[in-house]
Amino acid sequence: MAAEPTLKASDKQGISKKLIPLLKKQHGSATPKLELPVLETILFAICLENHSVDDAQELFDRLKHSFCDLNEMRVSSITELVEVIGDDPEAEHRALRIRSLLQYVFESSFSYDLEQFIRKTQDQAQKFLNKIPHLSHFVHQFTLLQVLGAHVIPADADINQLAVWFGFTSVKSGEEKASDSLKSSVRKSEAALFFYLLRAASSDEKLMKKVIKEIEYSEGENFDLMDAPTRYTNLLAGKASKKKPVAKTTKVAAKTTKKATKKTTGKTAKKTVKKAIPPKPATNKPTKKTAAKTVKKKVVKAKKKTTPTKKSKKK
Template sequence: MSETTVKKLRATDRQAIARKVMTLLKKKYGGSTPKDSRPVLETVLFAICLENCTADSAEAALQKLLDSFHDLNEIRVSSISEIEDVISDLPDPEWRALRIREVLQYTFEKHYAFDLDVIKRKTMDVAEKELGKIRYITPFVRGYVLQQCLGSHVVPVDAHSREALVWMGLVSPDADEGAAAEEMKSAVKKQDAPLFCHLLRELTSDGKYAGTFVAENAADEEGVIDAGTAPERLKSHLARPPRARKKASPKKSRKAVKKTRKKPAKSARTKKSARKKAGTKAVTKKVSKKTAKKKTKKRRAGSR
């Protein structure tokens, strides 16, 4: 099979397709975004929990994390495994625990306090560079913080969202999360970006559809994905996701049928005839034995 690629689109066409996709997802998951008025540092922690997850699961995990420790400093000095145990309901809890501790460590060493609100007074470029200094921080977390705290025109894309965007043909298959976010920036308006990203995460974290957006399945015979068909394909996907489709049972071969086929039961007539034959054989044996005895007696008498 040839390498999967996406059909080239004009910027206006990409925007129109993105709007149609968002309309479909709004019918499925609603048309509002969760309110997020957290301080910058808490927003970073929330974004770490949110990546490749739903807003509700991330909210629950962050609240559990804050309730399980005395304060942020106690989380900072805790081991990775201790933090991991608290957020174990999320996928990849070990990596998330590492990022949470690194963020707190960086903030404490940089500002001698657990406060990153100074970023709000920075330009987008300066804020992005400072966030980039935090070890293990992902493009999604960085983009989400810039979008929520600075109001920047950013389309944060995580790994699961990237898979869906490639499946739709809106993003190049060889683009990573950071590159995908840049490609989608021209396709989604600034005021629509928070809702578009939220709906996309809800879709790709939904148990019915998670892992079902395989690029190869959306490509034609030449390996090209046409974004123009994305709205119709997505509509069909939402109605009947691949995992919900029943697989046709494989046809049994004639040989297998022969092996499993039971022998027909014997009829009453067959059973009776068998009994008669058995009885005839028994009588014949008895008669032959008596005849043999008589012949033996006659021989003995003649010899006398």
């Protein structure tokens, strides 16, 4: 397994500058303008996680039209919300997050107004979001990005896979680590653009099938960020990455060391076996014991013979 990528922020930003034009060319440069109240922005973030922007917008609109208002949405059951969400492997999780969000906001203020959120600092806003049950890290980050314009890059499971394949983060790192690594890869002014480009790319089913296939081929090894632009261009052209993941040779080195240790241990084992042959003197011990036994038997017999002769003399 290759080590965690340890590139400097300046190196990451240099690669990002090369990737952004390529992503723009493939997926467009339009950044959606969401002019929503704070609470609805959080609802939209729940819809956007592991969804394209278009699918998220469709789900968001469907939720709003299926219920009279947010209060009716709040008092609905998880089953009712799942029916509205429709065919989605994460339908129950989304439904739980929606209801938990609305329930928490209503119980804390008896209203659905969160506009005071805008006046909070990033730390204060993060603490507030942490109090809401079941919200994911992605929802937190998207809300901070969209409402406060914070320097963050939200990363869900799909964006995390893309970040792994580019080489921004390691194969075994989670979404939070991917988010932190992506954040240091761009300046604050480019954060929103970079996020939406990653969202668009990670929503491309054809592209992601190839990405996932190459991640599986890597067998747990990390990818080299320095050649990410070239690999991305080749992937779009239908060419498989010829370059293997980072530190693939370490695995071979590990195998050779194992073989070497096996050979050396085999030789030492043979030597120890030769030395471990029991010496001949060890066989003399039982003969001494048998000799001692025979001596004792002779002594006993001699006593038995002498005792009757003494008795006959007295008579």
